[in-house]
Amino acid sequence: MTNSTMGKAMTGVWIAAVTVAAFLWLPPAQGFRSPEAARMVVFHVPCAILTFVAFLLNAAYSWKYLRSRDPLSDGKANAAAELGMLFAILATATGSLFALEQWGSAWNWDPRETSIVILMLVYAAYFVLRGAVEEKTKRARLSAAYALLAFPAMVFLIWILPRIVESLHPTNTLFTRMGLDVTYRVTLWSFFAGLLAVFVWMFRLRLRVEQLEARVRRQPDEDTTPEPVLTGEQR
C-alpha cells in the first residue's frame, strides 16, 4: 500500500517537474508562427501515442477474451477502451489548440484529425453496444467481436486517409535524428513516461472498480433463486 502511494506521489512530482521544465527549460521552437505554442507538442504527442496503445490493448484483450472467455480480459478490454477515449479527447484538445495558433483554425480535416475522430466514434459505438446488452457474458462476447471487426477497418482508414487528403502533420519526426531537437525529444519522452504511469494506474483502478461492482452484484443474487436455464436467452 505504501509502495503504491509512493509510486503515485513520485508520478505526480515527475509530471509536475516535466511540465515546469517544458515551460522554463525548453526553448521556444523557431520557425513556427508562435514559437512559444510549439511546446504543445510535448504534451500532445504522448497523448496521441497512448490513444493508439489503448486501441491496440482493446483489440488484444478482446481477442484474448474470445479465446479464453475469462471475464477479466473483458474488463481489461473495456478499461482500455475507456482510457483510449479519454486520451483521444486529450490528444484532440491539445492538437486543436496548437492548430488554432499555428494554422488559424482548430479543425482542418487533416488525416490524423479525421482518424482520431473516427476512433472516438468506434469507442462510442463500443460503449453504446455494451449498454445495449444486459447479460454479462453476451455483452463481453459481442463487444469483443465488434472491437475485432473495428480494428482492421481502422487500420485501413489510417492507411488510406493520407492518400485522399493532405496532411499537416509532420511524418517521422519522433524516431529519426533529424526530426526533433534533443531538448524537445527529452522533454517529450519524459512526459510520456509520466503519462504512461498515470495510464497504468488508471487502468488498474478501473479494473478494481469493475471487480468490486461484480462482487456487489453477486451478493444479492445469492439470496434469490437462480433463473431457469432454458428461459435465459429467450427474452
Next chain:
Amino acid sequence: MGSHSSGWAHEAFAVFGKDWLLELRTRVALGAVVLFAVTSVVAAGFALAPPSAVAAEVKAALLWVVLFFAAVAGLSRVFVVEEETRTADALRLVVSPAGVFVGKLAFNTVLMWALCAVTVPLFLVLMEASVRSGGLFFTVVLLGSTALACATTAVGAIVAKATMRGALFGVLSFPVALPPLLVSIHATKASWIDDNAWRVATGDLQVLIGFMLVMVPASLLVFEHIWSD
C-alpha cells in the same frame, strides 16, 4: 478436406436460397432498402433543383451516403429475422457458423446489388450526373456495394443479439464501413469528371478489394463467437 469445404459451400448456398425464398415471399428487406433509397434520392433531387449546379464531389458523396443509409435500413434484417422468429437455434443445429455467415453475406451482397440497380440509374437521372467513364463507374458501384455488405454483415449479426437494433446497427456500422465509403466516393467522382479516370481510381479499387479480403476472413473469425450462444 475436400468434402468438408464442399459441405460448407453447400450449406452457404442452402442458407442463401432459403433467405431469398423468404425474402421474395414478404419483400420486407427489399422494400425497406429500396424505398429508403428512392425517397432520399427524390428528396435530395427536389431540394437541390436544379442539380446541374451542384458539384460532382457533392453528388458522389450524396450517392454513397444514400446507399450506406439504405443498407443500414435493411442489411441487419437477415439476422434479426432469425431471432424474431426463433429460428436461429434450428439453424445453429443444422448449419456450421461459416455456412451461415457466407450464406447471409451472399444474401446481403445480392440485396445491395438490387438496391444499386434501382437507385443508381434513378440517381443519375434525377441528379443530372453525367458519367465520363461508364466502365469505371459500374466497377466502383459493384465493388463498393459488395464492400459495404462485407463490412456490415457481421455487425448485423451483433445487433441482432442486442436491444434497440435499428439505431445500434447504424452507429456500429458507420466506422467499419467508412473506408470503403471514402474510396468509393473518391473513385465515383473520378469516373464522373476525370479524363484519365481509371488511373486516378486504380488505388481506390485496390483498397476496396483489399478491404474485402481482410474483412471477410476477420468476420468469419469472430462470427463463430457472435453466432453460437
